[in-house]
Amino acid sequence: MSIPLPKIRFRDPQIEMAHGAGGKASRRLVEGLFAPLLFGSSTEPLGDAAHINLNGTCVAITADSFVVKPLRFPGGSIGELAVNGTVNDLAVSGARAQALVVTYVLESGLPTEILEAEVRAMAKAAERAGVSIAGGDTKVVEHGKADRMYITTAGIGLPIPGIALSAASVRPGDKVLLSGPIGDHGITILLARGDLELEADLCSDTRSVLPLVEALARAAATGIRWMRDPTRGGVATSLNELARDCGLGVLLSEDKIPMRDTVRGACELLGLDPLHIANEGQFLAIIAAEHADAALEALKGTPGGHEAVIIGEMCEQPAGTVLGATSYGGTRVIDMLVGDPLPRIC
C-alpha cells in the first residue's frame, strides 16, 4: 500500500528574515512546507487559531512566539505582548481565551530584574484579559544566543456563542470594519530601536481586543463573517489573504483609514506604507452590510473602540485583489508585504 507523499512546494534554499515578516515569504513557507507535512489534507484557509472538536466540545487553540527587540518599548513590553497577542489570536478566531501556557527561553546572564519585570507584566496583562496562566517551561541558553529572552505561548479558548467565521462566507457588499488607528506598534518599535534618531510621542497599541470582539458579537453576531488581527505584514497583508481565500476583491477608501500623524509622518519620511506596518491591538472584521451600522455603533460605544471606522467594502471584482481608492479619483493595487519593509533612499 502506498501513501501519497505530501507535495512540498517550498523551494527557497535558506531561511531569511522575510520568512518571519508575515508577508508573502511567510505564507510561502507555511503553505509550502508546514501545511503539507504537518496539517495533512486539510484545505482550510490558515487562520489565527485552530478550532478543533474534543469529544463533542469545540475548542480553539493557538500558539505564538515573541522575539521583539527591544524587550521594553513605549506602551508595552515582550511579556505584555505575549499575553495580548495570544488572547487576540483566539478572539479574532471567534473564541474567548480560557488559559495560556508559557515557555521562556532565557540567556544566561539575563538580569533577574528584567525577567521579573516581564513576568509581572504577563501576570498583569493576563488579569486584565481575564485569562489564567496555567503552566509553562523554562530553558536557558548561552549568553548571546537568544537576544536576552524569547517567549512562546500557547492558548486555549472556547467559542463565543453565535459567531461562525470563515472567509468562504464573505459576500460582495460586506463592509470592512477596522477597530482603530493603524501602525502604532510597528512604528513605535522602529523608533525604540534608536537607529533612526527620530523621536515621536507614540506608544504601542498592544492590548486585548477581546472586549471589542465581544461587544461586536453582542451587536451583530450573525453578521460577522471574518476577523483578523493585522499584526506582522499589517492591514494590507491580512486583507490580501482574505481576498485570496474568499476569491473576492477588497475596495478600500484610503482616506478613511485612521492613523496618527506621527505614524503617517514616520512612514512618509521612511518611505514605508502604513498599511504594511504591524499592529498589536487592532482587528479587522468583515460585516454583512445590514449589520454594519449596529456593529460600528457597538464598537464605538465600547471603551477603546471610539476610533473604529468602516474603511471599505467587498466587491465581486477585482477578484483576489485589494484596491485602494483616493478621494481625488486615483486607485492603486495594495499588495501583501514583500520582504521586510526597507526604506527608500531618495
Add this chain to the structure above:
Amino acid sequence: MKFVDEFREPGVIGKASGEIRRLADPKRHYRFMEVCGGHTHAIYRFGLKDLLPSNIELVHGPGCPVCVLPMGRIDDGLSMAQDPNVIFTAFGDMMRVPGTNGSPLEHKARGMDVRIIYSPSDALKLAQKNPDKHVMFFAIGFETTAPSTALTLIRAKELGLSNFSVFSNHVTIIPAIRAILDSPDMRIDAFIGPGHVSTVIGCRPYEWIAKNEGKPIVVSGFEPVDVLQSIVMLLQQLQAGEAKVENQYKRVVPWEGSRPALRAMAEVFELRPYFEWRGMGFISQSALSIRDSYAQWDAEKRFQVPGVRVTDPKAAQCGEVLKGVLKPVQCKLFGKECTPERPVGALMVSSEGSCAAYFNYEHRKAAVLTSIGAAV
C-alpha cells in the same frame, strides 16, 4: 499633516486634472519622461495615471540609483566584505538587489556582517564603535546622496579614522539624460525633471535640454499636486511652442542649487572617465570616484576589487525599460521569472524601480479592469 495634505487636496487635484484635459490636444499623443524614480513611485502610489487623459503617456526614466547599478559592482562590493573583519553597510534599497551569488541580504543570512544604515554618518559611527573592525559603506545614488557621502568622508579625514572606507557607486544625472536623448529609439516630448537631485545641482544644468534639444523640462515635487502641476506646465510650453526649464518645486529647489553641497562633492569626488550603467552600457563622465587626497578611505584603493562584469540575463530587457522603449509589462520576464520577491533585474527591486512600481500598483489593476471590460 503640514507640507503633505495641501498637496493632496482633492479640490486642487481635480482642478489640475481638469486643466490637463483642457490643454492636451486630443489629436496628439504625448510622451513625458519622469526622470526620477521618486516620481515613478509617486505616480503609481497615488494612482495619478487614472487622472490623466489616455493620450498622455508617462515614460519612466533612469533616475533610480539601484536600478542602474550593474550586477558586477554588487559582486565587487560583496567580495570585499568576504573578509570576516569587514562590516558591509548600505542603504535599505541595496539589500535585496541580486548579485551573482545572491543579494546582500542573502549574504547576511549566510553569516556576512551586513547592516542597513539610514545615513552614511551612521556607518562612520559604527566604525568608531568597532575599532577592531573595518566598516565599508557601499555608496549609491545621484547628486541627492553624494553630498552626504562627501561630508562623511571629510569627517572621516578630520577624525583620522582608519577603519572606514567608501565604495563609491555615485552617478550623475545629466549624462544619463543625455544618453537617453542620444538614443536612436528615443521618442520623448518633454521631461518631468528630478526634484531631489535639483536641490543640489539646481536648474541650470538642464538648460541645454531646452536650448539644444528643444525639449521642455519642469523640475517637479513628489506630491500629486506637484506632478499634475508640472504636467500642466509642460503642456503649456508645448502649446505655446516653447522649450524652457521651469521650476515647479520652488519650495525646495533653489535655481542655483546648494553651494555647500556642491562644494563638499567637489572636495571629495572627481568624475570617472566612464562608468557602466545597467541596461545603458558605458557612459562617459557619468560617475564619481574618490579623489586621491581621500585615497585612504576609498575602498577601491584599499581592497582588491575583482572588477567583475556580469551580463544581464538575455531575456531581461531592463535596458529597454530604462530608456522608456518598453513598458515594464512588455518585458518577457515581467511578473513571471521576475517579481519584487524574486527580482532578476534591479528595476524590480527598489520601490522606485519602474518594474516594481508597476508590479505593485498597476499591472493587476490593468489586468482586472481589462477583464471586466472597463477602459484603461
